[in-house]
Amino acid sequence: MPNTGSDHATPPPFLAAARQRFVSLAEARVLAIEAIRQDIGRGTALADGLAQIAAIAHQVAGVAATLGYAELGTRAGRIDRMFKAADARQPADAVWLQAQPELEALLDALEAVLDD
């Protein structure tokens, strides 16, 4: 299991509120991704699901590193890029299959945030 916890114990004071808010949103984000994953498993529109997960990953990637979760930010950024490339470079179902280990790692990293 990779180290998915925080990189710095204490963020700069002005970021404390942001970090607290980020942690409070982590659970909802995990649940949202899991729900989309289940929907995709049940056969609902894959492209929509990828876009929704990419949107969550985009938000996580935009702040995670700043708040001390560099690895989480990297993983989220990777998912964001993979899912956004789905239309242009390869079919959505191939991207979805290929992304499963990375998505699992992202969920682990997000869950680890909840321990902070």
Next chain:
Amino acid sequence: MSGLRFLAVDDDPVFRLVLQGYMHRIGYDNLVSAATGAQALALLSRQSQPFDCILLDIEMPGMNGIELCRQIRAVPVYRHTPIIMITSLAAKKYVEQAFAAGATDYFTKPIDEVELTARLGMMARLVAEQGRSSAFKLELESWSDLPRQRLDFGDPIAVGRADWMVEYLALENQLLTFGRLKLHNYAAIAIRVVNAAEAFAAADHLGYMDYMANVAAAIADALKTHPFVLAHAGHGEFVCVTDRAANLDPEELTSTIAASLLEFEDMFETLDLPLPAVQVGLPQTAGMFTQTSVAGLLERARRAVSHDTMKGQRQLALA
């Protein structure tokens, strides 16, 4: 602390907190945030005093940052307000569309404090320059006596208001988003008003801006068959970026602009200003297989016209 008024639009509440924190630390305290494009437009319509600078996330649900940028630009008071786009690495490909929609600059998430400080500092300078430009315009409109604002000959201050006229900084930023292949498709051409210094000395500052705006209009008229953008670079020079395939002939372009300006000879004479003498430099392009910096390309274009002007003057002296 800066008194600049900022509007930031991002759908992520955590990012809004982070941005606010960093901006406070850098010295920008006057920040209003919105979570959606609709909220932002409502805020803009309610403000009695316009915002000085706007930051827009590109990726937002509903109205994205590019569409929002377009709608903001359609509001007359925000036509020239600096708009900085915020993007992730995954969405960097949309930056070009954002520039086409009227963005001035961009930075990427996650925030790098050094980059944010630099970008906001540039925007603050741009706002100050635009403020001086507006003050000149106001004075011109009110027919007041001598202008109170100070303008240096080298200031790349915006002259004229038209879709094809952009700030020099915005032109540089837009080209910076082009990859090597794309940059290769464009040519930078400098157009120098050889006697601009004479006009600058003879006119008050408002008169000089008006003088250069007339030259810009003549250049635009000569370029109208090609897509182009034009920026005033200061020191009596303009830089135009156009399609490389347009293959413009500097001599022909010089003649066309000169002919257009000649129609206003009487006006310049009445104003006691020299008829603008323009010199168009050789188009400069970026190499396909060599690394060309944007600043280097624009600088090369400006050097080319200076060189041509000096050569012309030497030929004139010899004759």
